[in-house]
Amino acid sequence: MHGAAVWGVACPRRPSRVAGVTMAGFRVHALDTLRMVPHPAVTLLLDFGSGSPVLDSAAGPQRGSMVAGPGLGSGGAVRARGENVECVQVRLSPVIARAVLGASPAELDGAVVPLGDLWGREASRIREQLGDVSSWQDRFALTDALLARRHEAGPPVDPEVAWAWHRIVSSRGLARVDGLAAEVGWSRKRLWSRFRSQLGLPPKRAVKLVRFDHAAHRLVAGEGAAHVAADAGYADQSHLHRDVMEFTGATPATMAGEPFLAVDDIAWPGRGTPAKPI
Numbered sequence: 001m002h003g004a005a006v007w008g009v010a011c012p013r014r015p016s017r018v019a020g021v022t023m024a025g026f027r028v029h030a031l032d033t034l035r036m037v038p039h040p041a042v043t044l045l046l047d048f049g050s051g052s053p054v055l056d057s058a059a060g061p062q063r064g065s066m067v068a069g070p071g072l073g074s075g076g077a078v079r080a081r082g083e084n085v086e087c088v089q090v091r092l093s094p095v096i097a098r099a100v101l102g103a104s105p106a107e108l109d110g111a112v113v114p115l116g117d118l119w120g121r122e123a124s125r126i127r128e129q130l131g132d133v134s135s136w137q138d139r140f141a142l143t144d145a146l147l148a149r150r151h152e153a154g155p156p157v158d159p160e161v162a163w164a165w166h167r168i169v170s171s172r173g174l175a176r177v178d179g180l181a182a183e184v185g186w187s188r189k190r191l192w193s194r195f196r197s198q199l200g201l202p203p204k205r206a207v208k209l210v211r212f213d214h215a216a217h218r219l220v221a222g223e224g225a226a227h228v229a230a231d232a233g234y235a236d237q238s239h240l241h242r243d244v245m246e247f248t249g250a251t252p253a254t255m256a257g258e259p260f261l262a263v264d265d266i267a268w269p270g271r272g273t274p275a276k277p278i
Helices: 094-101 115-119 121-132 136-153 159-170 177-184 188-199 203-220 225-231 237-248 259-267
Strands: 007-010 021-035 042-047 054-057 060-063 066-068 079-092 112-114
Touching: 007 259, 021 136, 021 259, 042 094, 042 115, 042 121, 060 112, 066 115, 079 094, 079 136, 094 136, 094 159, 094 188, 112 115, 115 121, 121 136, 159 177, 159 188, 159 203, 177 188, 177 203, 188 203, 203 225, 203 237, 203 259, 225 237
Parallel strands: none
Antiparallel strands: 007 021, 021 079, 042 066, 042 079, 054 060, 054 079, 066 112
């Protein structure tokens, strides 16, 4: 239970056949307004229940299956709600998102987009298929097969762009942005342009988002803000405070108690331990 909502969470028993894909299943009968906390992935929400998730943002409410680029919810501007919500949430590494979606994350322009706008009738078909099976593991298998097929048929990003992204992630946002271009043998202008157009955000923003995500989960785990700031590459605690406010619209202390992050740790456990089935 988190707040007034009782969450059912399911995790796949085996990893996706596509590197860069992680997923979890959610069942929530009454979802109160929930602040979405940014994450360095493209978010794909596959709705199939009798109810429907709703994401409220500056562009207005968006219902049903949807997709959003990296950093969904920046500034605390996106809230989720709904009744009888059942969905599979997929996190796509930006490196594979263009192939899976059939469009670059940059084309999402930071907005929440109906999945049907990208996939057409296929969005309706997967909703029906997910609703027709009775177990979460079957739903994960269906989803994984769809993602694998689309990934195989879609265009890859440039190897240099993929390398730069993985360098940022593996360093937990501590990679020196100015050195990335030299390391791949490209000009700074070329890398910045390709990175932004293929992954949906510029390298400097990617570094900030990855660093924030790492720090946010450490704060939720109960570590002190001063220690997290010093260890995660922030100049000082005030720097951490500013970044958390920028990404969430909340203070570090408030963000550490956000239900979304508590559920996040259950659905995507850091050590790979599966959550208990629903």
